[in-house]
Amino acid sequence: MHGLFIALNDLKITLKDRKVTTILLLMPILLITVLGSALSSAFTPDTMTDLHQITIAIVEGEAANLNDLERFIPMDQMEEIETSLSDLDINRIVKEEVLQSEDIKSLVSYEVLDHHTALSKLQAKDVAGIVYLPDQFANRYIMGNKSEIKIVTNTDSQIDQMILDAVFRSFSDQLSLPRIAVSVVQEENIKEGVGTFSFSKTGEDIQSLVSDKGISLEFLQKTEAGKQLISSKEYYTSAVAVMFMLFSAGYGLMNMLHDRDHYTLMRQLIAGASKFQMLLGKFLYTLFLCVIQLSILFAYGYIAMGIRLPSDLLAFMILICAASFAMAGLSVLLCGIVKNQRGAVIFQGLIINILSLLGGSFIPIEVMPKIFRPLADLTPNGRASRAFVHLIEGGQWSSISSSVLMLFGFGTLCLLIGVCVFRPAER
Amino acid sequence: MYMVEINNLTKKYGSLTAVDDISLKIETEDLYGLLGPNGAGKSTTISTISTFIQPTSGDILVGGHSILTKASAIRKLIGLVPQDVALYPTLTARENLSFFGKLYGLRGKDLSKKADEILETVGLRDRGNEKIDTYSGGMKRRINIGVGLMNDPKLLILDEPTVGIDPQSRNHILETVKNLNQRGMTVIYTSHYMEEVEFLCKHIGIMDQGKLIAQGSKEEVCALAGNEETLTIHISQLSAQHLQQLQTILPEYTMHYGDGILTVLGKKIHSVLGDILTILNTEKSKITSLDVQEPNLESVFLHLTGRALRD
Ligand SMILES: Nc1ncnc2c1ncn2[C@@H]1O[C@H](COP(=O)(O)OP(=O)(O)OP(=O)(O)O)[C@@H](O)[C@H]1O
Ligand SMILES: [Mg+2]
Numbered sequence: 001m002h003g004l005f006i007a008l009n010d011l012k013i014t015l016k017d018r019k020v021t022t023i024l025l026l027m028p029i030l031l032i033t034v035l036g037s038a039l040s041s042a043f044t045p046d047t048m049t050d051l052h053q054i055t056i057a058i059v060e061g062e063a064a065n066l067n068d069l070e071r072f073i074p075m076d077q078m079e080e081i082e083t084s085l086s087d088l089d090i091n092r093i094v095k096e097e098v099l100q101s102e103d104i105k106s107l108v109s110y111e112v113l114d115h116h117t118a119l120s121k122l123q124a125k126d127v128a129g130i131v132y133l134p135d136q137f138a139n140r141y142i143m144g145n146k147s148e149i150k151i152v153t154n155t156d157s158q159i160d161q162m163i164l165d166a167v168f169r170s171f172s173d174q175l176s177l178p179r180i181a182v183s184v185v186q187e188e189n190i191k192e193g194v195g196t197f198s199f200s201k202t203g204e205d206i207q208s209l210v211s212d213k214g215i216s217l218e219f220l221q222k223t224e225a226g227k228q229l230i231s232s233k234e235y236y237t238s239a240v241a242v243m244f245m246l247f248s249a250g251y252g253l254m255n256m257l258h259d260r261d262h263y264t265l266m267r268q269l270i271a272g273a274s275k276f277q278m279l280l281g282k283f284l285y286t287l288f289l290c291v292i293q294l295s296i297l298f299a300y301g302y303i304a305m306g307i308r309l310p311s312d313l314l315a316f317m318i319l320i321c322a323a324s325f326a327m328a329g330l331s332v333l334l335c336g337i338v339k340n341q342r343g344a345v346i347f348q349g350l351i352i353n354i355l356s357l358l359g360g361s362f363i364p365i366e367v368m369p370k371i372f373r374p375l376a377d378l379t380p381n382g383r384a385s386r387a388f389v390h391l392i393e394g395g396q397w398s399s400i401s402s403s404v405l406m407l408f409g410f411g412t413l414c415l416l417i418g419v420c421v422f423r424p425a426e427r
Numbered sequence: 428m429y430m431v432e433i434n435n436l437t438k439k440y441g442s443l444t445a446v447d448d449i450s451l452k453i454e455t456e457d458l459y460g461l462l463g464p465n466g467a468g469k470s471t472t473i474s475t476i477s478t479f480i481q482p483t484s485g486d487i488l489v490g491g492h493s494i495l496t497k498a499s500a501i502r503k504l505i506g507l508v509p510q511d512v513a514l515y516p517t518l519t520a521r522e523n524l525s526f527f528g529k530l531y532g533l534r535g536k537d538l539s540k541k542a543d544e545i546l547e548t549v550g551l552r553d554r555g556n557e558k559i560d561t562y563s564g565g566m567k568r569r570i571n572i573g574v575g576l577m578n579d580p581k582l583l584i585l586d587e588p589t590v591g592i593d594p595q596s597r598n599h600i601l602e603t604v605k606n607l608n609q610r611g612m613t614v615i616y617t618s619h620y621m622e623e624v625e626f627l628c629k630h631i632g633i634m635d636q637g638k639l640i641a642q643g644s645k646e647e648v649c650a651l652a653g654n655e656e657t658l659t660i661h662i663s664q665l666s667a668q669h670l671q672q673l674q675t676i677l678p679e680y681t682m683h684y685g686d687g688i689l690t691v692l693g694k695k696i697h698s699v700l701g702d703i704l705t706i707l708n709t710e711k712s713k714i715t716s717l718d719v720q721e722p723n724l725e726s727v728f729l730h731l732t733g734r735a736l737r738d
Contacts, residue, residue: 005529013517263513266479267574270507271530272499425480 002273006281010255011288020251024293028244029300035236054128056110056164057118060091062135090137104167122152129153129164234308237301238388242381243361244297245290245327246352252286252331253344260339265424279332279419286331290324310391319391319400322407323384329411330380332418339426355379360386380410429488430455430582430613431476436485438471445471447637448485453615453630458608460628461617462724464734467634469617470510473586476615477507490581506580510587512567513574514559520546520570521555524577531578545573550599565596572600576607583607584615589623601627621724633728640731649722655681657726658691658700658719664712665689673706683729692726 014020099110110131113121118130132150149168259265259278268278298320301307310316338344356362358375359382376382387403431453438446446468453459463469474480476487478498487494489501514523524542533541546555549569559567572588585604589597605627608614618624624631625645632642641648665684673691674682680693691703696719707714720726728734 002530005526009515009518009526012522013515016517263509263511264515266474266477266509267507267513267527268530269479270477270502270505271527271578272502272532273530425474 002268002277003280003284006268006273006278007284007288010281010285013255014251014285014289024244024248024251024289025296028240028293028297031240032233032237032297032301032305035232035240054108054164055126056108057113057121057127057130058091058094058110059115059118059130059132060112061133061137063089063091090133094131094133098167108164108167131164131168231307233301233305234392235389237297237305237307238385238392239359239361241294241297241301242323242359242385242388243352243356245293245323245384246330246355246381247348248289248293249286249327249331249334250344250348250352251289252282252328253334253338253347255285256282256335257338257341257344260424269424275422275424276419278424279335279415279422282335283328283332283415285328287324287328290327291320294320294324308392310388311394312391312396315397315400316388316391318397318404319384319387319407322404322411323380323387325411326380326384326407326414327411329414329418332422333414334418336418336421355381358382377406380407383407428455429453430457430490431459431615432488433472433476434486434488436472436475436487437483438468438475438480439483444637446475446482449634449637449639450485451632451639451642453613455613456608456611458604458614458616458627458629460624460631461615461634462619462621462624462631462728463617463634464619466636467619468637469634470586472634473507473584473615473617477505477584478502503578504581506575506578506583508572508575508583508585508588510590512559512571514567514571516560517558519556519558520551520562520573523559523570524555524574527574528577533577541577545576548576549573549603563593563596565592565599568592568596568600569603572603580612582613582615586617587619588616589618589620597623621728625724631724633724633731635728635732641727648724648727651727651731654722655692655694655726655730656696656719656721657723657729658689658696658703659717660689660691660703660707660714661687661716662689662707662710662712662714663687664710665707666710669706669710673703676702676706681730681733683733690729692729 014024095110095112098104099108111127118127121127122130130152132152134148151164151168153164256265256278259268265278268281269275273281298307298309302309334344334347338347358372359379360376361381376386383403383406387400387407390399390403429452431451433449433451436446436449437444449472461469461472471480475482475494476489478494478501482494490504492500492504494501514520515526518526521542524545525538528538528541542555543552546552549572551566551569551573554562554566559570562570568588568590572585575583575585583604588604589600592600601623604614604616616624616627628645630642630644631648633640633648641651643651664687670682670684670689674680677691677693677699680691680699682692683690689707693699700719704714
């Protein structure tokens with residue numbers, strides 16, 4: 001009973017806090033909107049073919065230099081990675097995934113040229129523009145550095161410029177937005193540890209995310225035969241919702257740290273709440289928060305973005321519970337091992353990044369290097385978001401039961417470890 | 428009948444001994460003051476009494492129950508007011524009271540009646556529905572005490588409840604504590620303000636560097652300093668030579684100079700005041716204030732440790 005009171009009290013505080021609700025609900029809603037807005041909803045394929053077709057030149061970027069990564073990776077795995085890295089080859093992604101996609105093929109055709117030939121063709125108006133793909137993309141992306149796609153166009157054709165801009169800006173947004181968004185949240189949280197929070201600041205950040213959105217791409221995922229294709233908005237609704245659950249787990253921890261720092265934990269203990277009840281409080285808090293969060297985000301996806309909901313609604317609900325359970329367990333584990341704000345910042349900054357990257361929230365798992373793909377299934381968020389996608393694709397309970405089991409198992413394991421190592425009086 | 432019996436309590440944090448083998452007894456209905464400078468070990472002692480932390484060695488009996496074996500029985504007896512404002516700042520005072528009240532098992536009408544009663548006691552009846560965030564420092568401290576009263580404790584433990592607040596709130600708090608004690612509640616009150624402890628408490632313990640260096644009734648403790656008076660003179664400069672000179676002509680007085688304050692400890696200060704002033708008048712800097720105090724806890728502390736209570 002004590003655990004429930006603690007959870008409800010924390011939940012009340014969270015839901016009253018505009019900053020926290022912005023991060024946990026508004027941010028993901030905006031991200032889903034931006035990432036999921038499809039080119040095809042703005043231009044249907046029919047109207048697109050009515051537009052004139054343009055031809056562009058592509059100057060490929062220098063392939064990733066693996067020497068930079070060598071320091072982190074054992075020699076005997078280098079060869080394997082070299083082949084895997086070709087998956088994160090921007091030259092390939094642009095040519096095969098972007099320019100070959102149904103919507104764009106009819107709009108843009110391309111040829112791969114070297115810099116000088118491309119330039120002379122542009123001057124002769126044989127091509128409408130040149131697209132320079134970034135060098136060393138895979139390295140830079142993995143290390144979290146910015147890459148740039150440069151586009152040079154013929155100044156006299158406005159419409160060509162617009163099309164190029166739309167295609168490539170949204171493509172680059174899709175690759176970078178989740179990263180940007182996560183950094184915004186992280187910076188806010190880090191700031192909070194030392195100073196006060198200014199709401200308007202985040203308001204602007206979010207607005208700039210929205211106004212930047214331009215037109216986005218329909219990014220079709222490869223799916224198994226017989227299944228329905230999953231759309232980018234469906235993919236991103238799952239991926240973003242799951243990524244932001246990690247932040248909810250982070251808030252379970254933040255509440256515990258607040259209780260430690262302000263002696264409210266001491267008060268709870270003296271008022272008769274056992275160590276276990278305190279953790280149960282944070283567990284239930286995170287569980288409730290995640291269920292609320294997932295319900296709202298999928299409801300938003302359904303109502304505002306028009307995503308499909310799984311036909312197997314029972315399995316869907318069980319999955320929501322399982323994913324929330326895993327996060328709730330994670331928050332208890334964190335409460336057990338993290339004793340100060342520094343630890344919380346590390347979790348928010350580093351662990352969420354790694355889990356989100358591995359779990360496919362930054363870039364679709366299918367475009368990730370092959371060696372990373374199995375890791376996605378080991379992260380609770382990756383596992384959960386894949387399972388959501390499976391269900392939306394028309395998968396049944398049987399296709400996600402192992403994931404549900406894994407999520408409950410992960411949650412239970414974290415919970416047990418957290419309960420064992422938690423020491424309320426230690427600082 | 429003792430409410431609290433501390434037997435050879437020691438608490439170590441790594442190599443640091445926060446509380447060093449202290450023993451003391453606190454009678455039922457006593458108002459016991461625990462006095463000591465920063466880092467003396469007051470909060471550590473209190474946290475151990477309230478079962479929040481485990482001792483390294485020794486035991487404490489509260490209402491006859493050992494903290495080692497009967498922690499939950501003890502928790503029912505005590506009310507704790509932590510050193511910090513232990514409240515949820517974005518909730519109202521009433522919401523804070525009712526959250527902790529629920530943990531204490533209160534529900535419905537009983538809970539809201541209790542909350543009203545406590546708001547009345549701490550003088551915040553008409554401000555109960557405002558967020559703690561919007562309270563002044565003194566109001567926060569008052570409601571901080573209020574939460575400690577939610578379970579009608581037999582033993583109320585207050586850890587420096589008046590730190591950093593205005594005189595008016597401070598008086599209100601001191602009066603409240605005094606009233607609670609008069610109604611039969613045993614109180615442990617820690618502070619590093621000796622005036623507060625002197626005003627409030629019946630029995631006093633003085634802690635320093637983890638040790639209990641003096642304890643007893645107010646009179647007993649004051650007598651430890653041999654009924655010495657304290658002379659405090661503010662003078663921005665005093666040469667070692669003059670200090671030496673003073674010490675030579677007045678060997679039976681204890682002297683201490685630091686931070687522009689000369690402290691002289693001894694009996695019948697008035698009789699030697701003239702001699703002291705004669706010497707000080709030869710200094711270049713002027714005396715800015717001078718004060719003679721009756722035997723008090725400050726002089727006891729100075730007498731026992733050679734240091735002033737407040738740094
Ligand atoms: N959790 C802890 N871990 C390590 N050291 C601690 C811990 N709690 C207290 N200490 C140390 O124990 C000593 C006594 O601390 P305590 O808080 O009991 O002093 P205090 O008398 O309450 O002082 P103050 O007037 O500053 O509140 C201090 O040196 C402090 O640094
Ligand atoms: Mg203290």
